[in-house]
Amino acid sequence: MSFLSDIKDYPWTSLLAGILPSRIAARLPERFQAPSSQIVPPASVAGRALTVVIAIMTFLACLTAGGVYMVHQSASAWVDDIASEITIELNPLNTADVEKKMTLVALFLAKQPGVTRVTPMSADDSAKLLEPWLGSTAALSALPVPRLIAVEIDRSNPPDMKVIESALNQNFEGVTLDDHRRWQSEIKTITRSTALGGIVVLGLVAAATVAVIISATRSAMATNRGIIEVLHFVGANDRFISSEFERHFLGLGVRAGLAGALAAAVTFLLLPFLLHLLGGGAVTEAETRRLLGTGELDIWGYLLLVVIVVVVAALCTITSRLGVFRVLKSYA
């Protein structure tokens, strides 16, 4: 309950003035001005070094969260893609007329229920898929590159893979069906471990932030010991005193958080170019693209950055409040 009344009693209208740099805050309309000067001088709490540290923490958190989100998005797009597709592979070795067999298999597939489209891929197409790994050499055409048929299936009414597979095996030789299940599970594993790694990194960043804020709270209180004493003498309770410190930490969190998130947003905006610049070889670039998609963050991804700013600000505020209470208890 006291938490609710804390929210109600919080000097919200002066919050803005607490967040903005003092020069800008002075220009706000009177309603938003902090009442008189701050009891705890802002400079004694949130120095430039502390702001930079929190901004960097936020930046790292944003990069991590945005990166995990990006991997998740591109992976689920990919899983979606390949879940609505199966691939038929033709072994060219023991077949005299590959093209003819391709056509026959394609026609056979098109007749199966649940199949919406059949796209036989030319030898060139197959070679292109191998290009990033083998380079574009004339030698490729001499190799017995397997031929592929992409089959799009109706996901609302999917065919029974087992039936199609056994029918194929009955009617043709050297034909295999790949329903990408292995890929799907592999992608999911990758996504899951990326997410797990991301959560670990976020946890570490949060822990470091809390540690920094705790020590900053302590030193701010030590610096302002005289002020705390006078506040006690004029009858301030612990909640009043902690709110005087808290408001600076909230301002710090929002200010540094926004700076860090902004830097992260710019990084994400530039990521497609960066990927290209850092691309290295075709393989690296293809791999990175596979992992990150185009490297563009969508609107929800940017919203995630905003959420992180809110979390950082809340973390700063709550940590400092608990820290102040704890130190005050030790004074008594």
Added chain:
Amino acid sequence: MIRFDNVGLRYGSGPEILRDVTFHVHPGSFHFLTGPSGAGKTSLLRLLFMSLRPSRGLIFVFGENLADLPPAGRAALRRRIGIVFQDFRLLDHMTTWENVALPLRVMGQTESDYADDVTDLLHWVGLGNRIHAYPETLSGGEKQRAAIARAVIGRPELLLADEPTGNVDPAIGNRLLRLFVELNRLGTSVIIATHDYALMDQLEAPRLMLHEGQLQVGASQIGVR
């Protein structure tokens, strides 16, 4: 209103500064607390104000035993007490006006409600032209008056003043004494620690005299038993 029962005080393992101090102060009374320098006047006020704990004995303020008061109760009690420190304890980064308004701000009052009161009081103590000055730029006497204004702005039920006229000339000293008397007439109990006999002679008020750790009540006219 205030009761000391066999109170003893020592700092650390030093000698007893106060020994077996027992006295009552009734609501609405006016007392001088006197004694030579180092007798323990400031220490006694600090005991009353809960910034020191007695080594022995019991202290009751407004009927509350200070020994069992939780921090929240301590804050609530201090809001009913105004105190003027010998060393003023003004906040250097705030203006005179803001310093004086501090107790009201701490009590959660709205600035627009008390703005005029603070300004009026500052004029009354002769700081009308120093309202926006910072304590660093005030003279000793001006700081003292600001500290007194801060102590009385919240209309406390009990006013403790430690050498409140130590740094001002007799004319202003009398004016401040009149402020205390006025406050007392409105119902505030007042205890003024001083060794300024000229000041004490201005007023018929009982004197609590500290000597060698013991408290004697002298020239008792009102309120002390």
